[in-house]
Amino acid sequence: MAKMTHEELEEKMLDLLEEITGDEAVREQRDVDLFEEGLLDSMAAVELLVDIEEEFGVSIAPTGVPREEMNTVNLIIHQVEIRL
Amino acid sequence: MSFFADPSFFVITALIVAIAAVLGLHQVSLRRFGMGATLVMVLFLFCKTPGQGAAFVAFLAIATLAAKFLFARRDSKARFWGALAVTLAPLVVCKVSGIFELNLLGFTGISYLTFKAVQVVLETHDGLIEEMGIGDYLYFLAFFPTIISGPIDRSRRFVEDIHRTPSRDEYAGMLARGILLIGIGMVYKIVIAGIIHRYYNPAGWGSGPAGLEFLNQVGIAYLYGFYLFFDFAGYSLMAMGVSYCLGVRTPRNFRAPFIALDIKDFWNRWHMTLSFWLRDFVFMRFARFSMKHKLFKQRLHTAECGFVINMVLMGAWHGLTPSYLLYGLYHGVLLAATEAFQKKSKFYKKHKGERWYQVLSWLITMQLVMFGFALFSGQVLMLAKGV
Numbered sequence: 219m220a221k222m223t224h225e226e227l228e229e230k231m232l233d234l235l236e237e238i239t240g241d242e243a244v245r246e247q248r249d250v251d252l253f254e255e256g257l258l259d260s261m262a263a264v265e266l267l268v269d270i271e272e273e274f275g276v277s278i279a280p281t282g283v284p285r286e287e288m289n290t291v292n293l294i295i296h297q298v299e300i301r302l
Numbered sequence: 303m304s305f306f307a308d309p310s311f312f313v314i315t316a317l318i319v320a321i322a323a324v325l326g327l328h329q330v331s332l333r334r335f336g337m338g339a340t341l342v343m344v345l346f347l348f349c350k351t352p353g354q355g356a357a358f359v360a361f362l363a364i365a366t367l368a369a370k371f372l373f374a375r376r377d378s379k380a381r382f383w384g385a386l387a388v389t390l391a392p393l394v395v396c397k398v399s400g401i402f403e404l405n406l407l408g409f410t411g412i413s414y415l416t417f418k419a420v421q422v423v424l425e426t427h428d429g430l431i432e433e434m435g436i437g438d439y440l441y442f443l444a445f446f447p448t449i450i451s452g453p454i455d456r457s458r459r460f461v462e463d464i465h466r467t468p469s470r471d472e473y474a475g476m477l478a479r480g481i482l483l484i485g486i487g488m489v490y491k492i493v494i495a496g497i498i499h500r501y502y503n504p505a506g507w508g509s510g511p512a513g514l515e516f517l518n519q520v521g522i523a524y525l526y527g528f529y530l531f532f533d534f535a536g537y538s539l540m541a542m543g544v545s546y547c548l549g550v551r552t553p554r555n556f557r558a559p560f561i562a563l564d565i566k567d568f569w570n571r572w573h574m575t576l577s578f579w580l581r582d583f584v585f586m587r588f589a590r591f592s593m594k595h596k597l598f599k600q601r602l603h604t605a606e607c608g609f610v611i612n613m614v615l616m617g618a619w620h621g622l623t624p625s626y627l628l629y630g631l632y633h634g635v636l637l638a639a640t641e642a643f644q645k646k647s648k649f650y651k652k653h654k655g656e657r658w659y660q661v662l663s664w665l666i667t668m669q670l671v672m673f674g675f676a677l678f679s680g681q682v683l684m685l686a687k688g689v
Contacts, residue, residue, distance in 0.1 A: 259566075260581050261605045261641075264589040279428035280586040281456075 222302065227274075231295050234269050238262050248291040258289075266294070276301045303346040305450045306491070306537050314346070319481070319547045326473040332549040333464045336445070337437065339548070343446035347410065354409035361392050361412065362440060365419040372426050373433050382427040389419045397622050411449045413619055417579055418443055422457050424583055431458065438464065447544035451537060453555040453575040463550045473549065480546030483539045491536025498529040504681060506688050519685065523676040530675060531559065534573070559671075563663050564644075565636045568671055576616070585612045605641050610634035620678075629677045636670060 222230075235244045239257040252258040258266070264280065271277050276298050288297050305311050318339045326332055348355030372378075372385040392407045393416040399406040422439070425431045434442070434457065442460050468476065502525045507515050538555035545552035555575050562568035569577040588608045591597075598604045610631070617630020644650055653659040676682045 260586055261589060261601065261608070264586050265593060265601060268590055268593045279425070279430060280590065281425060281582045282428060282430055 222274075224299070227299060227302075228295055230273060231298065232291070234266070234273065235291060235294070238265050238269070244291055251289045252291070253285065253289050270298055274298055274302065303349070305343075305347060305446075306540055311346075314343070315544060318343075319544065322547050322549075323477055326468070326477060326547075326549060327470055329467055329470055329473070331465075331467045333441075336464065336548045336550070337441050340441060340444050340446040340449075344444055344449070347446075347449070351409075357392070357407045357409040357412075360407065361409070361415060362443060364392060365389050365415070365443065366436060366439060369419070369422055369426070369434065369439060370436075372423060376426055376429065376432070382423070385423050385426075386420065389423055390416065392416070397618070401622050411451070414448070414450070414452050414454060415443050417452075417454050417576075418457065421579070421583065424587075425458070434461065445545070445550065447541045447548070447550075448552055451534075451541070453538055453541060453552050454579050455550070455552050455575070459553075460550060466549075468549065476546045476549065476551075480543040483543030483546065485543075487536045487539030487541075487543060489536070490532045490539060495529055495532035495536055498525055498532060501525060502529055504679075504684075507685055519676075519681070520672075523672050523679075523681060526679050526681070527672045527675040530678075531556070560668065561664070562667055562671070563660055564667055565633070565640045565670060566644075568667060569633075569637070580612050580616055584615055585609070588612070602642060602645055606638035609637035609641065613637060625677060625680045625683050628683070629674060632674055632677055636674075 232245050236242050239252070239262065241257055244252070244257065247255075267278050267280065278297065278301070283297055288294055303311055322332055322335060322339075325335055344358070348358060368385040368388040372381050375381050393412055395406050396408040396412055400408070422431060422434065422442075438461050439457075441464065442455070442457050445455070445460070448455060502522070504522055504526075505518070507519070510518075535556040542552045542554060553575055555573055557571045557574065559568055559572040562571050585608045588611055589604050592604050592607070593601075598607065611634070613632075613634030614627065614630045616633070617626045617628070620626040620629070644654075673682075
């Protein structure tokens with residue numbers, strides 16, 4: 219895959235997250251704890267990891283990243299970016 | 303020696319904590335001392351039951367060999383499945399032979415040690431663990447404060463703790479917290495659970511009016527539920543406290559479970575290290591597998607099925623008895639039903655933030671939880687047989 223720019227990655231990830239959480243608020247609230255807000259639960263987290271693998275070819279194990287390091291939109295983007 | 307119960311356990315542990323305090327406050331690494339203390343305590347634990355001691359040593363040997371076998375070629379699928387099967391084998395043999403009251407290969411703590419060993423195998427396969435020294439691995443498995451009943455720690459976290467020597471101030475904070483936790487734990491387990499236990503008199507369905515007999519049974523179930531909490535949470539706090547004194551931040555096991563607003567919330571507060579372990583290594587892996595292989599059309603069905611598998615396994619892990627299996631199935635079905643209700647119900651989405659809804663939801667949750675404990679204790683099955 220050709221190297222993706224930060225903006226492309228961000229846009230794709232926002233689409234993904236909006237679909238999984240069913241809430242377009244994720245586009246604006248980039249630093250809120252998605253688990254605390256009830257937008258993500260264990261099930262949605264798995265869906266996110268599977269989608270990230272399909273979309274970006276980045277494989278993250280369920281316990282690969284501690285929850286507090288991957289619980290906001292910006293942190294999720296960051297975790298994928300450092301693995302690309 | 304019975305851990306966290308016999309006076310001799312507390313005397314020796316106090317001595318260990320005192321020595322650890324002197325070393326820790328002088329910024330000496332507690333790793334070697336903790337390993338030595340664990341060796342001594344394990345000898346005390348199994349000295350009167352040499353058969354269990356032998357099973358314990360056999361378990362450690364099998365688990366270590368399996369882990370080493372996998373470390374040597376981490377990307378091998380065959381090695382992964384082999385290591386997993388071998389690590390699980392002693393527990394499976396023990397639980398299955400338990401049906402025939404044989405308890406082959408069993409020893410105090412086998413279930414908890416199996417969880418820890420399996421975590422290492424799974425995370426090695428995931429590429430999260432590259433290698434563990436034999437000393438660290440054995441210390442992680444046998445760490446004496448948590449050997450008999452958890453809390454179930456994770457190896458990467460544990461190894462980081464034992465290889466870090468905290469500053470004097472930081473260790474002083476950990477020590478103070480550890481001693482406080484031990485104190486609270488003692489009050490929970492020895493004082494409060496002790497008092498409740500005095501009033502706990504399980505009895506069959508008597509000949510009085512049905513209403514009164516029913517209330518009596520509800521009372522018994524409630525007392526058992528509170529006893530279980532104070533006994534187990536008290537134990538867990540003490541185990542956590544002794545760990546802190548040895549420089550290990552063992553995770554907490556309970557967070558006010560009786561204020562849970564729904565069953566999902568309850569499992570985020572009750573025996574947390576067990577439910578998080580199952581969430582991470584069973585539920586999420588099952589969900590990932592079924593999504594990748596498209597086993598279900600809907601995400602909800604994946605979640606429902608995952609919850610049932612997860613909790614039946616939890617019940618089976620407690621023991622292959624009708625009471626435990628039913629307990630697991632019961633909570634699996636409750637979690638699945640809760641998930642469906644919260645995802646589908648417009649009523650829920652509309653009212654979930656309102657005070658009256660939360661109070662009602664809490665009230666219902668508590669009754670469901672207490673009924674679960676009555677399944678767990680065998681009370682329900684006993685009554686069913688008696689009728």
